[in-house]
Amino acid sequence: MNYTEGMLREGSLKGKNILITGGGTGLGRAMGEYFLELGANLVITSRKLEVLELTAKEMMAKSGGKVVPLVCDVREIAQVEAMWAQCIAAFGQIHGVLNNAAGNFISPTERLSSNAFNTVLDIVLKGTSQVTLTAGKHWIAEKQLGVFLNIVTTYAWTGSGYVVPSAAAKAGVLALTRSLAVEWAKYGIRSNAIAPGPFPTEGAWSRLLPGDLVKKFDPAKKVPVGRVGVHQELANLAAYLISDFSAYVNGDVITIDGGEWLKGAGEFNNLEMIPQEMWDMMEASRGKKP
Ligand code: HXC
Ligand code: NAP
Numbered sequence: 001m002n003y004t005e006g007m008l009r010e011g012s013l014k015g016k017n018i019l020i021t022g023g024g025t026g027l028g029r030a031m032g033e034y035f036l037e038l039g040a041n042l043v044i045t046s047r048k049l050e051v052l053e054l055t056a057k058e059m060m061a062k063s064g065g066k067v068v069p070l071v072c073d074v075r076e077i078a079q080v081e082a083m084w085a086q087c088i089a090a091f092g093q094i095h096g097v098l099n100n101a102a103g104n105f106i107s108p109t110e111r112l113s114s115n116a117f118n119t120v121l122d123i124v125l126k127g128t129s130q131v132t133l134t135a136g137k138h139w140i141a142e143k144q145l146g147v148f149l150n151i152v153t154t155y156a157w158t159g160s161g162y163v164v165p166s167a168a169a170k171a172g173v174l175a176l177t178r179s180l181a182v183e184w185a186k187y188g189i190r191s192n193a194i195a196p197g198p199f200p201t202e203g204a205w206s207r208l209l210p211g212d213l214v215k216k217f218d219p220a221k222k223v224p225v226g227r228v229g230v231h232q233e234l235a236n237l238a239a240y241l242i243s244d245f246s247a248y249v250n251g252d253v254i255t256i257d258g259g260e261w262l263k264g265a266g267e268f269n270n271l272e273m274i275p276q277e278m279w280d281m282m283e284a285s286r287g288k289k290p
Contacts, residue, residue: 006034007236012243014039017091021045021074021131022101024052026201027151029059030231031098031238036065038239043087043094045072046101074101074127077134084134093142096242097135099128099150099173104166105207117165124169129176136184145188149241150177152253154195154261163208174253181251190250192241197257198222199229225258 013035020035022028023044032042036059044052044059044067052069059067068090072083087094103123107116132148139146155163156170174193181191198204198219209217220228237256240246255261263269 003233003236004230005232006037008038008239008243008245010038012038012245013239016040016095016242017043017087017093018096018098018242019043019045019087019094019131019135020098020100021072021127023098024048024055024069026203027196027199027231027234028098028100029055031100031235032067033059033062034232034235034239035242036063036067038243039065041066041068041091043068043070043083043090045070045074045083047071047073074131075122077130080127080130080134084131084138088138093144094135095145096147096149097131098238098242099131099148101127102151102166104163104204106162106210108162109164112165120165121169124166125172125176128173132176132180136180136189139189140184140187143187147189147242148177148180148191149238150174150191150193152177152193152195154197154255154257156193156195156253158261158265177253178251185250190247192246192249192251193253194234194237194241195253195255195257196234197229197255197260199231199234222263223258223260224263227258229256229258 016039018035018040020028020032020042023032023042024046028044032044036042042059042065044056046052049069049071052071056067056069070083070086072079074080101123103120128150135146150173152170152174153166155167156174159171160167177191177193180189184191205214209219220226234256237254241249241254
């Protein structure tokens with residue numbers, strides 16, 4: 001057994017209907033595929049119907065569950081409400097929402113237009129808030145239990161240059177997660193977040209490491225465990241957090257980054273660049289034999 005394999009037992013999500021924003025590509029798709037394997041039905045939503053339809057077809061060919069593709073730009077509340085109504089029409093009830101849709105790109109902040117900044121804020125923070133508000137109001141009115149799982153990043157709490165709109169928006173999503181975990185627990189609604197480190201996807205890599213940057217800034221080199229993430233290990237964590245097995249986990253953010261952000265944070269962590277011979281010399285110079 002290892003991290004490239006599914007972790008939960010068969011049928012762990014049986015009877016659950018789960019909405020995944022940005023579920024047609026990348027990590028949203030990977031998490032969705034595993035939810036399906038565990039017995040869930042899915043709604044996958046984003047702006048591109050063709051992509052969603054193809055993904056839904058491929059997903060259903062692999063597993064027995066139902067996958068409903070729905071177009072929705074999460075920035076538009078009318079589209080979010082219409083999409084939610086279609087979810088209810090399709091399944092009667094949605095048990096979990098995975099807020100995964102995002103927009104991002106690298107740029108020195110002073111080069112950004114106001115529209116560029118707002119575009120990322122709107123997809124990530126406004127989009128997540130609108131989906132959350134729509135689902136939460138419905139669950140509360142219908143006295144249904146529900147679970148939110150929000151995908152943030154480790155720079156939601158450290159901040160990061162060159163992706164400032166994303167950092168500000170993800171920090172907002174983290175605050176939303178923690179706030180509602182308390183406020184809506186009385187309705188039986190849990191909220192948690194996952195903060196992934198680097199997990200290769202076409203969407204992220206093309207925008208964050210365009211062209212030769214991927215060779216110059218190999219993300220694996222920044223990770224203490226020496227590699228980037230594998231989609232299945234993220235899917236394992238997400239399936240646990242969206243399932244009833246995590247019923248007592250509420251308001252938390254779980255980091256899955258091989259120790260990457262802590263490596264950047266620890267004052268002396270870059271001393272790993274010092275070769276063993278230099279440590280030997282330093283030891284010798286204080287009178288101790290290597
Ligand atoms: C500067 C840019 C830009 C760039 C777009 N803009 N790309 N500015 N650098 N690279 C500006 C445009 O000029 C425009 O401003 C404004 O942003 C809106 O651009 P549009 O192309 O009209 O927006 P839209 O079609 O809505 O597309 C949104 C997008 C795009 C965010 C720009 O990249 C997208 O669709 N992304 C979705 C998927 C995605 O980003 N996935 C990666 C998530 S990875 P003006 O002023 O000219 O009108 C992630 C990982 C985090 O979040 C952590 C990793 C470790
Ligand atoms: P991705 O494949 O580009 O996923 C982003 C998804 O969001 C796409 O399916 C996109 O679909 C959808 N989307 C974008 N704008 C939208 C909008 N306005 N309305 C609805 N959907 C929209 O990239 P990814 O790497 O899988 O990212 C998934 C999540 O993981 C994001 O929250 C990201 O911030 C997070 N994350 C990724 C990494 C990583 O290393 N990959 C690390 C940390 C966090 P359409 O274009 O069809 O709309």
